[in-house]
Amino acid sequence: xxxxxxxxxxxxxxxxxxxxxxxxxxxxxxxxxxxxxxxxxxxxxxxxxxxxxxxxxxxxxxxxxxxxxxxxxxxxxxxxxxxxxxxxxxxxxxxxxxxxxxxxxxxxxxxxxxxxxxxxxxxxxxxxxxxxxxxxxxxxxxxxxxxxxxxxxxxxxxxxxxxxxxxxxxxxxxxxxxxxxxxxxxxxxxxxxxxxxxxxxxxxxxxxxxxxxxxxxxxxxxxxxxxxxxxxxxxxxxxxxxxxxxxxxxxxxxxxxxxxxxxxxxxxxxxxxxxxxxxxxxxxxxxxx
Amino acid sequence: xxxxxxxxxxxxxxxxxxxxxxxxxxxxxxxxxxxxxxxxxxxxxxxxxxxxxxxxxxxxxxxxxxxxxxxxxxxxxxxxxxxxxxxxxxxxxxxxxxxxxxxxxxxxxxxxxxxxxxxxxxxxxxxxxxxxxxxxxxxxxxxxxxxxxxxxxxxxxxxxxxxxxxxxxxxxxxxxxxxxxxxxxxxxxxxxxxxxxxxxxxxxxxxxxxxxxxxxxxxxxxxxxxxxxxxxxxxxxxxxxxxxxxxxxxxxxxxxxxxxxxxxxxxxxxxxxxxxxxxxxxxxxxxxx
Numbered sequence: 221x222x223x224x225x226x227x228x229x230x231x232x233x234x235x236x237x238x239x240x241x242x243x244x245x246x247x248x249x250x251x252x253x254x255x256x257x258x259x260x261x262x263x264x265x266x267x268x269x270x271x272x273x274x275x276x277x278x279x280x281x282x283x284x285x286x287x288x289x290x291x292x293x294x295x296x297x298x299x300x301x302x303x304x305x306x307x308x309x310x311x312x313x314x315x316x317x318x319x320x321x322x323x324x325x326x327x328x329x330x331x332x333x334x335x336x337x338x339x340x341x342x343x344x345x346x347x348x349x350x351x352x353x354x355x356x357x358x359x360x361x362x363x364x365x366x367x368x369x370x371x372x373x374x375x376x377x378x379x380x381x382x383x384x385x386x387x388x389x390x391x392x393x394x395x396x397x398x399x400x401x402x403x404x405x406x407x408x409x410x411x412x413x414x415x416x417x418x419x420x421x422x423x424x425x426x427x428x429x430x431x432x433x434x435x436x437x438x439x440x441x442x443x444x445x446x447x448x449x450x451x452x453x454x455x456x457x458x459x460x461x462x463x464x465x466x467x468x469x470x471x472x473x474x475x476x477x478x479x480x481x482x483x484x485x486x487x488x489x490x491x492x493x494x495x496x497x498x499x500x501x502x503x504x505x506x507x508x509x
Numbered sequence: 510x511x512x513x514x515x516x517x518x519x520x521x522x523x524x525x526x527x528x529x530x531x532x533x534x535x536x537x538x539x540x541x542x543x544x545x546x547x548x549x550x551x552x553x554x555x556x557x558x559x560x561x562x563x564x565x566x567x568x569x570x571x572x573x574x575x576x577x578x579x580x581x582x583x584x585x586x587x588x589x590x591x592x593x594x595x596x597x598x599x600x601x602x603x604x605x606x607x608x609x610x611x612x613x614x615x616x617x618x619x620x621x622x623x624x625x626x627x628x629x630x631x632x633x634x635x636x637x638x639x640x641x642x643x644x645x646x647x648x649x650x651x652x653x654x655x656x657x658x659x660x661x662x663x664x665x666x667x668x669x670x671x672x673x674x675x676x677x678x679x680x681x682x683x684x685x686x687x688x689x690x691x692x693x694x695x696x697x698x699x700x701x702x703x704x705x706x707x708x709x710x711x712x713x714x715x716x717x718x719x720x721x722x723x724x725x726x727x728x729x730x731x732x733x734x735x736x737x738x739x740x741x742x743x744x745x746x747x748x749x750x751x752x753x754x755x756x757x758x759x760x761x762x763x764x765x766x767x768x769x770x771x772x773x774x775x776x777x778x779x780x781x782x783x784x785x786x787x788x789x790x791x792x793x794x795x796x797x798x
Contacts, residue, residue, distance in 0.1 A: 281763070288764075290764065295764070341655075342655070343653075343655035343656075357729065357730075359648045359651075359653055359655070360649065360651050360653075362648075362649050364632075364649075364730060364731065366630075366631070366632035366648070366730060366732050366733045367632075367731055367733045367764075367765075367766050368731045368763060368764055370728060370730065370731050371728045371762075371763060372728055372729050373728075374728045374762065374763075375725050375728055375729065376666075376667060376724060376758065378665060378666065378668065378683055379667065391760045391761065391762035392758070392760065392762070394667055432665055435665060436664050436665055436725055437729055439659060439660045439661055439664055440644075440646065440659055440661050440664065440726055440729045440730065441655060441730075442653065442654060442655035442657045442659050442660075443655050443656070444655045444656045469665065470680070471681065472680065473660075473663065474570070474657060474660060474663075475572075475577075475579065475584070475656075475657055476656075477656050482656075
């Protein structure tokens, strides 16, 4: 059996998979403080002494570079109780098993690559557009980490000349998160995204920013699939608009995949993250055999 | 023995390496038309019947996706005689050997990773800033290719508000190549880069654009090293300016590598490309054993 933990900013999803990959059990706990929720998570996994490994996909930023002291920690999150908390180390101490460790969005990207919307390709990017924008990247069937992990939501963008919304990211006025995450929509138009469904100008501008970010990922990665999820992407009218803007930005330059099957919603829904955690843990077991 | 061909827009560099990786011979031919230069290249490699494989890094765009008809071709290059020319196929027919095939900049990135400025890391990006801007990408010690290959020079950028130069890329007004390659410097300031060495405002703006491109690569790839070469980068005063602008754009958000050893010039100089071609051919032999 293999364990999976999707450590999210609002809930902690724990799951157990069989060796054949079947989801055997799944629970979730609110993300209170570490001292409240970590014992529940540890007790949950301890119920399964036959566990061979655990895969963890965590909200971030997190330390993923084994050569830095920050490895295993949730680092500069605005969630104060979790700042500089050693999530990996705490789990490893309580559960002495191989533990795969990456970001929640890298795990979701990998889950979609192995079992979801990108299972026929080797390179994909998963973008979640909600209260923030996060991106997970898979290249050659491996999640991308380098000095740190991708922070694709902070891609710097050209601002639309008519747009005078100042942006809400405290670090970058013009990054994708600052201009196109849920709070940017609300800040610019004065209403929540969900109340703006019928205002085409909202979605035209949103699509312009998201397409620009995708175009920049594409020239860097040549991804075979872009998977867009998160609360804002429930506005499914965005998909055709983003595809059209993407083609417009390309302006005939690069050979592109057929857009309809290139920029797509997730297939695994709420299970993308834990599925990716399971797959990463399985890889870890296989690599150690 | 292993062969290497760096197919550039102005010259074709052919080289022979020993199995131990020593450069045994190196010649170069002007990049005339295929009908003129291809027989020379083929005759050169035919002198070495003991060749086990050849690595090719070509100017582009090229077809690298084996599932597309464009595989092996130089595709939409402005060099008319080479448009839609099957370089890989022509070599393969004349020299029935394993042939590694990627872009010139991917080969240079891989050469620098194996033997040059990035030999201590697993992830790097090589950017050449000259008559155009090209980028090669290595992730987890492999060159990045997906649906096609990276075209990192066409990263879309925020324009500096004071800059009214219109850009020269026929496809994108605001891409890095359009705003920061050699012809953009000449177009904006009315003189060649080399005559502008003493004009600090030229290099401040150039550094602003290049740092922006690097920042966007960084949030996507989390690269451990950025290697900047090409004619424009001979203006070595750019390096400290780019590092400073990069830190400014980050604005304290991401944990960054020490900048001095992060944004660096190439170490292999003119041999980066053929060294990468050799290394790719060697990998191909090892994968087939």
